[in-house]
Amino acid sequence: MPPIVPDYTNEIPSLQTEPRKTKRGLILLISLGMALLALLVISMYLRTLTQPPANFPIGTSIEIEPGTSISAITQQLEDQNIIKSGLLLYIVLLTNYEPENVKASTYYFDAPLSVFAVADTLVTGDFNSNLLSFTHIEGERASHVAENAAGVLTDFDAEEFMKLASTSEGKLFPETYRIPKDFTEEELFTLMLETYEKNIAPLREQFKLVDLTENEVVILASIIEREANSVESMKMVSGILQNRIRIGMGLQVDASMEYVLDKPLRELTAEDLKMDSPYNTYLYRGLTPTAIGNPGLDAITAVLEPTPSEYMFYITGDDGNFYYAETFDEHKVNIARHLR
Numbered sequence: 001m002p003p004i005v006p007d008y009t010n011e012i013p014s015l016q017t018e019p020r021k022t023k024r025g026l027i028l029l030i031s032l033g034m035a036l037l038a039l040l041v042i043s044m045y046l047r048t049l050t051q052p053p054a055n056f057p058i059g060t061s062i063e064i065e066p067g068t069s070i071s072a073i074t075q076q077l078e079d080q081n082i083i084k085s086g087l088l089l090y091i092v093l094l095t096n097y098e099p100e101n102v103k104a105s106t107y108y109f110d111a112p113l114s115v116f117a118v119a120d121t122l123v124t125g126d127f128n129s130n131l132l133s134f135t136h137i138e139g140e141r142a143s144h145v146a147e148n149a150a151g152v153l154t155d156f157d158a159e160e161f162m163k164l165a166s167t168s169e170g171k172l173f174p175e176t177y178r179i180p181k182d183f184t185e186e187e188l189f190t191l192m193l194e195t196y197e198k199n200i201a202p203l204r205e206q207f208k209l210v211d212l213t214e215n216e217v218v219i220l221a222s223i224i225e226r227e228a229n230s231v232e233s234m235k236m237v238s239g240i241l242q243n244r245i246r247i248g249m250g251l252q253v254d255a256s257m258e259y260v261l262d263k264p265l266r267e268l269t270a271e272d273l274k275m276d277s278p279y280n281t282y283l284y285r286g287l288t289p290t291a292i293g294n295p296g297l298d299a300i301t302a303v304l305e306p307t308p309s310e311y312m313f314y315i316t317g318d319d320g321n322f323y324y325a326e327t328f329d330e331h332k333v334n335i336a337r338h339l340r
Contacts (some may be wrong), residue, residue, distance in 0.1 A: 049085045052112035057081055059110060059187055060194075061131065061178035066104040070094070073102065073122070083115050092119045106131055122235040131178045136192070138174040138296035139225040141259065143334045145172060145294075149188055153180050161185040170218040170291025171196045199297055206304045217303045222291035226255035226265075226301040232307075234299055239306035240314055240324070249312070251281040259292035315339060 008326055062080055064073055070093060071086075078086035092115060093099060101123045108131055111224035113121065134152060136145050142165040145157035164185060165172060172189075173196035179188065200214075208213050220241065229236040239249055260266045260279045273280070277289045311324040317338030327332040 029237070033211070049088050050115045051116060053081045053084050055081050056112040057109070057194075058112065060108075061106045062109065063178065064104045064107065065338070068104055070099050070102060072233075077118065082109065082113075085115070085117055089115050089119060092116060093122070098121045108178065108180060110180075132181055133176055134179055134188075135176045136172065136174050136294070138299065139293040140174065141262075141293045142166065142169050142172055142190065145192075149183075151178075151186075152181075153183050153188075155184060156188070158183055164189040165192075168193065170215075170222050172294045173199060174294055174296045185186040203300070203304065204259050210304060212303070215285055218295065218299065219287045219291045221295035221299040221303045223229060223251065223253055223255055223288070224294045224302055225293060225295040226258065227253055228299075228302075228322070229316070230318070231298050231302070234302035235305060235307040236309065236311070236322065236324065240311050242303075242306055243309075243312055245286070248285060249283045250283075251287070252258060253281050254279050256288050256292050259288075296326055 011185075035053040060080075062077070062082060064076065068076070071090060074083070074090040074093070076086075077083050077089065083089050093102060097119065103122065104161070107121065109121075132152065134149065143158075146165070150156050150158040151160065167199065168189075174191040175192075175195055177188075177195075178189060181193070183191075204214075207217060210217065211268035212220065220238070223241065224238050225235050228237040241253075243249075244251055254265055254268055254273070255266055256279045257275065257277070260275070260277050261272060263272075273282055276283065278284055279292070281288065297301060309324070310326050313325040313328065313334075315323050315331070315334055315338060317323055317334075318340055319338070321338075323334040323338050325334055
C-alpha cells in the first residue's frame with residue numbers, strides 16, 4: 001500500500017493571495033501619496049503665483065490705453081512686473097468679474113499687491129484720484145525740473161531735489177509722468193532715473209558701436225537736443241559734431257553757453273561767447289564737462305545713428321530751416337543768405 005501524502009491543495013491559494021493583496025495595497029498607498037504631493041506642489045506653486053513679484057515697481061504709474069483687450073492688459077501687467085502670471089490674472093478676471101468693467105486708465109501702485117488685489121483695482125479701485133500730469137520736456141535742465149515740480153507738488157523741495165539730481169544731469173528722462181500730488185523729491189528723482197534706464201537698456205548694444213562712452217553719448221545728445229529741432233536735423237547735426245570731434249575741432253555751439261548763463265539763446269551776446277568756462281566750446285575743444293540738459297530718445301538715437309556727410313558747419317536760418325556747408329567760406333555765404 002503506497003504511503004499517504006497529505007493534500008495541501010486547499011492551503012496553496014491562501015499562501016499566494018496574501019502577498020498580492022499587500023503589494024496591491026502598497027502600490028495604492030504610494031499612488032495616493034504621490035497624488036497628494038502633486039496637489040500640494042501645485043497648490044504651493046499657484047499660491048506663489050498669486051503673490052507680487054520681488055521686483056514689483058512700487059511708486060510707478062502704469063497706463064492702460066483705451067481699447068486694450070483683457071489678454072493684452074494682463075500680459076502688459078506681467079511684462080511690467082505688477083504680477084507674476086498674466087494667465088492667472090486673466091482667469092481671475094474672467095471668473096470673478098465682468099470683463100467690460102476693467103477700466104483703461106493710469107494706475108498708480110504705491111505698494112505690492114496680490115493678483116487678486118490687482119484684479120480688484122482694475123475693476124473697482126480708486127485708481128486715478130491722486131494723480132496729476134507732470135511734463136518734463138526734452139532738453140530741460142534739472143534746475144527747471146525742480147522749479148516746476150515745486151510749483152505743482154504739495155510736499156516738494158526744489159533744493160533737496162537738486163542735491164540728488166545735480167550729478168545726474170542728462171539722465172532725468174523727459175516724459176509726461178502721472179504721479180501723486182504728494183510725490184517727494186527722492187521719488188521723482190528715482191522715477192526719472194528708472195525711466196531713463198527703461199528707455200536706454202534696449203540701446204546698450206548700439207552704444208558699443210560708437211567711439212563714445214554712455215556718458216559722452218548723453219552729453220552730446222544734450223547738445224544736439226538744444227541745437228537741432230527735428231529728427232532729421234538732429235541726425236545731420238550729430239554727424240557734423242562728430243566730424244568735428246574726429247579731427248579735433250572745437251564744437252563751437254552756443255547752447256553750452258546758454259546752459260552756463262541760464263539765459264535764452266537769442267539773448268546771448270558776443271561777450272558771452274568769450275567767457276572763460278569749460279562749457280565754452282569756442283575756447284575749449286571736446287565735449288562739455290556734463291550734459292547741458294536732459295535729452296530725449298530722438299537726440300540720443302541721433303548720436304548712435306548720425307547722418308554721415310562731409311559737412312563741417314550748419315546754421316538755423318531765420319525761416320527755421322537748417323543750412324549746411326563743407327567749408328567755412330560756404331558757411332559764411334549761408335549766414336549772409338539766411339540770417340539777418
